[in-house]
Amino acid sequence: MTIRVLFPLEASRIAAGEVIERPASVVKELVENSLDAGATQITVDIRDGGLTSIRVVDDGCGIAGAELRLAFERHATSKLQAEADPWRIETLGFRGEALPSIAAAADVEITSRPSEQAEGRRLRFVAGEAVEEGPEASPPGTAVAVRALFRRQPARLKFLRSAASEAGHVGNVVSRYALAYPEVRFTLRADGRPALQAPGTGDLREAAAAVYGAQVVSSLLDVCPYEDVERMELALQGLVSPPHVTRATRNDISLFINRRWVRNRALTFAVEEGYQGQLQSGRHPLAIVYVRLPADDVDVNVHPAKAEVRLRREREVFGAIRDAVRATLNVGAPVTEIAAPRVWGTPPAGGVLPGPEGSEVPDLALASPAYQPELTPHAPGVNGATAGVPMLRPVGQVGNLYVVAESAEGLYLIDQHAAHERVLYERLLAALETSRPETQPLLQPATVELTPRQQALLSEYGDELRAQGFDIEPFGEGAWALRAVPSAIAADAGKAFAAVLDLLDREDGSSERRHRVAASLACHAAVRAGKTLSGAEMRELVEQLEATASPRTCPHGRPTMLHLSADHLAREFRRR
Numbered sequence: 001m002t003i004r005v006l007f008p009l010e011a012s013r014i015a016a017g018e019v020i021e022r023p024a025s026v027v028k029e030l031v032e033n034s035l036d037a038g039a040t041q042i043t044v045d046i047r048d049g050g051l052t053s054i055r056v057v058d059d060g061c062g063i064a065g066a067e068l069r070l071a072f073e074r075h076a077t078s079k080l081q082a083e084a085d086p087w088r089i090e091t092l093g094f095r096g097e098a099l100p101s102i103a104a105a106a107d108v109e110i111t112s113r114p115s116e117q118a119e120g121r122r123l124r125f126v127a128g129e130a131v132e133e134g135p136e137a138s139p140p141g142t143a144v145a146v147r148a149l150f151r152r153q154p155a156r157l158k159f160l161r162s163a164a165s166e167a168g169h170v171g172n173v174v175s176r177y178a179l180a181y182p183e184v185r186f187t188l189r190a191d192g193r194p195a196l197q198a199p200g201t202g203d204l205r206e207a208a209a210a211v212y213g214a215q216v217v218s219s220l221l222d223v224c225p226y227e228d229v230e231r232m233e234l235a236l237q238g239l240v241s242p243p244h245v246t247r248a249t250r251n252d253i254s255l256f257i258n259r260r261w262v263r264n265r266a267l268t269f270a271v272e273e274g275y276q277g278q279l280q281s282g283r284h285p286l287a288i289v290y291v292r293l294p295a296d297d298v299d300v301n302v303h304p305a306k307a308e309v310r311l312r313r314e315r316e317v318f319g320a321i322r323d324a325v326r327a328t329l330n331v332g333a334p335v336t337e338i339a340a341p342r343v344w345g346t347p348p349a350g351g352v353l354p355g356p357e358g359s360e361v362p363d364l365a366l367a368s369p370a371y372q373p374e375l376t377p378h379a380p381g382v383n384g385a386t387a388g389v390p391m392l393r394p395v396g397q398v399g400n401l402y403v404v405a406e407s408a409e410g411l412y413l414i415d416q417h418a419a420h421e422r423v424l425y426e427r428l429l430a431a432l433e434t435s436r437p438e439t440q441p442l443l444q445p446a447t448v449e450l451t452p453r454q455q456a457l458l459s460e461y462g463d464e465l466r467a468q469g470f471d472i473e474p475f476g477e478g479a480w481a482l483r484a485v486p487s488a489i490a491a492d493a494g495k496a497f498a499a500v501l502d503l504l505d506r507e508d509g510s511s512e513r514r515h516r517v518a519a520s521l522a523c524h525a526a527v528r529a530g531k532t533l534s535g536a537e538m539r540e541l542v543e544q545l546e547a548t549a550s551p552r553t554c555p556h557g558r559p560t561m562l563h564l565s566a567d568h569l570a571r572e573f574r575r576r
């Protein structure tokens with residue numbers, strides 16, 4: 001075989017394959033160029049999912065007539081200065097590969113006019129060759145039309161899905177940019193029909209409403225904004241769903257780092273960790289989280305499409321996201337309402353999101369200032385740390401299951417077992433963090449026989465169980481001796497231990513081992529459904545619940561209480 005250097009067109013087709021995989025990648029590159037050009041309005045039109053044509057029009061800075069051809073040369077870019085530090089990438093593009101790659105994969109026509117130029121200039125490529133160039137009357141800005149994508153690469157065409165599915169990908173790309181740049185007016189039309197219209201007001205809630213619909217967005221909570229003002233090393237803001245508004249996948253957890261949409265498993269997990277024990281298993285939140293970091297902390301040069309980034313201080317960012325989400329939920333999540341309208345549906349148009357990229361991060365003028373969840377007239381700040389749960393007065397018990405309580409805001413039904421689980425769970429975790437957990441030595445060691453499954457659980461969770469106060473040693477074939485148990489366990493230590501292991505097996509809350517152990521122990525020790533409670537016991541339970549950090553859900557995400565508002569009662573009884 002002879003070795004030869006690739007012809008430039010071949011070389012750019014190969015490189016194009018890395019960047020341009022499908023119509024949505026063309027849209028992504030063109031929209032990024034428009035954003036880098038400072039556009040305030042970007043219109044995307046696609047035909048047949050972009051396979052027949054894609055047109056992106058912006059009102060950005062334009063390309064000087066004399067440089068139009070140069071923009072299509074490989075590695076021609078206006079965005080990276082010769083001596084620049086590649087860590088300091090503050091524009092979305094920087095490699096100068098997109099335009100030549102697109103021209104290698106499709107027929108392209110570009111018209112561009114910088115505002116100081118009296119008229120625009122048009123340039124047309126067929127099969128990667130410039131075939132036509134000349135002056136053209138046009139408004140300031142740039143319009144790029146891409147036709148017959150991959151017609152000369154049938155192999156790639158074969159990998160594509162239906163036009164509808166490609167249109168979905170394009171919708172996701174535009175959605176993510178609309179969320180990343182709420183100050184830009186985005187319009188997406190598919191086959192002439194409007195698919196997405198972001199108003200470009202700079203208000204994140206309005207941008208999010210264009211993507212998810214106003215109803216879903218009205219339930220979202222503003223992430224308690226965080227900014228490390230002194231060192232300017234980390235800032236956070238965003239919107240997250242309350243624990244009862246969930247999705248079946250993680251697709252609606254969107255992360256933006258320095259305004260670049262990124263895929264990052266660890267940080268996605270950090271968002272979910274913020275819900276610690278408040279999400280039902282298999283359900284995921286909807287979250288839009290913006291992180292701002294110094295440019296040198298982010299390496300975007302990991303992936304050709306720049307969707308993956310490497311972070312220098314990932315652990316720190318992880319902790320900041322988790323804590324911000326947690327604080328947001330503790331302050332703002334509403335109590336589940338009885339008779340509240342069930343609002344959450346599926347997102348409209350465009351649906352879910354693939355991705356943007358960020359630039360130099362002007363401040364996102366965020367969302368409506370002080371968001372008050374509509375469902376809870378008594379929402380944040382009612383009694384300090386347990387905002388959202390007002391002072392409750394128990395008035396009785398129903399079915400030996402529920403405590404009935406009242407406050408100025410109406411009537412509350414409290415699930416006695418779930419509420420007590422929440423109380424014990426937080427107490428057990430706090431004991432782990434502050435001191436040694438309360439344990440109770442047994443006068444007479446108890447022996448317990450474990451099934452093979454229980455033994456497997458013991459070897460997986462042994463450290464966490466010991467940390468909670470179980471003192472346990474092997475005692476012959478399949479048998480174990482218990483010398484001490486957590487004080488939360490009242491009687492019959494051996495049986496209780498086996499029961500906790502069984503609960504661990506069913507535990508569907510957190511993925512963190514020590515949280516799972518605490519949740520299982522809390523579940524075992526919590527007051528049973530079916531137990532009659534005295535007035536004093538009810539008062540104590542309610543007071544303890546009010547003092548927890550997340551009083552509205554048990555450690556598995558089920559509600560601890562339901563609220564029937566005074567307002568709703570008055571309406572139902574036609575008092576007003």
Ligand code: ADP
Pocket residue numbers: 029033034037058060061062063071072076077078079092093094095096097098099100142
């Ligand atoms: P990159 O974005 O990495 O610089 P591209 O191939 O995407 O590479 O674009 C090459 C150059 O063309 C850009 O650096 C920019 O100067 C110019 N350009 C492309 N699209 C636009 C646009 N919509 N508005 C203004 N300039 C543009």
Ligand code: MG
Pocket residue numbers: 029032033092093094096098099
């Ligand atoms: Mg570019």
